[in-house]
Amino acid sequence: MKYDFDMICNRKNTDCFKWDGIHEIFGRDDIIPMWVADMDFPVAKPITEAIKKRADHPFYGYTKPGPSTIESVVERMKQKFNWEIQPEWIVFTPGVVPALHLAIRSLTHPGDAVLLQKPVYYPFFPAVTRSGCQIVNNNLKLVDGHYEMDYEDLEDKFTSRTGLSSLKAMMICNPHNPVGRHWNEEELIKAGEIAIENGAKVISDEIHCEILFKDKHVPFASISEEFQENSIVCMAPSKTFNLAGLEVSTIIIPNKKLRDEFVGMQSGMVPRPNLFGYTALEAAYRFGDNWLEQALDYLKGNLNFLMGYVEKIPGISVIEPEGTYLVWLDCRELGMDGQELRDFMLDKAKVGMDDGFVFGDSGTGFMRMNIACPRPILKEALRRIEKAVLDLGE
Ligand SMILES: Cc1ncc(COP(=O)(O)O)c(C=O)c1O
Structure with a gap:
């Protein structure tokens, strides 16, 4: 079966942390959530089928x-x-x-x-x-x-x-x-x-x-x-x-x-x-392996897209990951401290990522971006970050 990872599914009002927890976590509602480590992709069909089948046995x-x-x-x-x-x-x-x-x-x-x-x-x-x-x-x-x-x-x-x-x-x-x-x-x-x-x-x-x-x-x-x-x-x-x-x-x-x-x-x-x-x-x-192979291909595509895009954003570079769908963005050249960078990403770019400093002092100046989402969402998040960075120069 071929899965469509570009498809945008609405996860709001499902009580998921990533989308329904944004106000609680970031204090505003207008951000793209790219934080907690789950994927904005529906799971492999055999998994939902197995759960439905088991649920049908009412014990x-x-x-x-x-x-x-x-x-x-x-x-x-x-x-x-x-x-x-x-x-x-x-x-x-x-x-x-x-x-x-x-x-x-x-x-x-x-x-x-x-x-x-x-x-x-x-x-x-x-x-x-x-x-x-x-x-x-x-x-x-x-x-x-x-x-x-x-x-x-x-x-x-x-x-x-x-x-x-x-x-x-x-x-x-x-x-x-x-x-x-x-x-x-x-x-x-x-x-x-x-x-x-x-x-x-x-x-x-x-x-x-x-x-x-x-x-x-x-x-x-x-x-x-x-x-x-x-x-x-x-x-x-x-x-x-x-x-x-x-x-x-x-x-x-x-x-x-x-x-x-x-x-x-x-x-x-x-x-x-x-x-x-x-x-x-x-x-x-x-x-699940048929789904997984396609998901990994798609994630690789997202990573390549992100790396190409971030090259154009002054002050930010990508630490290329060898694994995980979490990307460590080096934003130190933007010259902000941890809190300023957090505020900038939320208030100006309107993208919700994990602040680097929460992973330890040596993470200050970095942001962790979850790229397990449909590419149009990733593209929009990067566009917002690029615009916010370019506006800094004006
Ligand atoms: C390294 C690592 N360990 C554990 C977890 C979470 O594990 P669990 O949800 O199974 O408690 C995560 C989630 O992001 C993780 O990145």
Whole structure:
């Protein structure tokens, strides 16, 4: 089946965060929302069909993931990443964010420290601090328009802890939201070895791992037995297939001890996903690839369009993403501080994006734009930004 990604669908009055939450988030109603990470594309037909079919059976009682659902995850890992996982390694949660909180709580004690790499997806911060832990930041380096891990600083953060709280976990985001890097195997090995040699476990958030523009994805735990035993990998069909509202994620924890601790922490506190989440996950993994291929082609087209357009806008440049549909715009040459840039994008351009500074200080001067929308919407947002920037010169 051929999908029409150019089609503009009205999502208003569906209680979706992205469109119906704009007044609450941005304080005005006249902006184009390009913030929260979901897509303005209808989902793959087999997913809606599966949900309708399940809804027709009017029993919505307590539900567990069935063998066929679990098998669909095992097969997906093998088919997409050549990663052979055991069914019992999978723990289902209603989201990756709650899983990050659970992972940190299960790996640390209050007073410990957790390493992360700013600028990074900001819900990482409360996952650490609300667990009673301290954040240790290993800032990413921006070298010639390309972000890299700073291994020297990483090593230093682990080894210079005399008198400080112990660093029990490292959070990796791959692909990295918001800078769009897709860490390759060599980079993961370098970082992972430093963490593991220093006694830290790795929590690898790979929620965006099927939205890639170039390479194949390597799940952190698939690299070696040592990495497998020392990590928690967070995946989900939600970004890939636009299912965030169905709240289903797969947390893959090969090490039984780590898994038991995670599940013990989850028990009674964070529920399992609801039955429609399981239904959607299985339909997406088994029958969603035709849609996904077309969606990825369309997103690539959007990215190329954006890069061509932004070249014409003085003061803004694109950090080309290798993965995710979130684009990190470098607006530092506009010479505004974080708040001024926010006000400018809202009041003058009337485009609602995520402010770079919320991802950490090193994000100041950047904006994160969600390009998973029909191209005419993207075009209009870019036209508005271009006009607002050109008006600055007048
Ligand atoms: C890196 C990353 N992790 C997790 C999430 C959200 O996960 P969930 O909605 O499953 O809690 C997002 C959403 O944007 C994300 O970018």
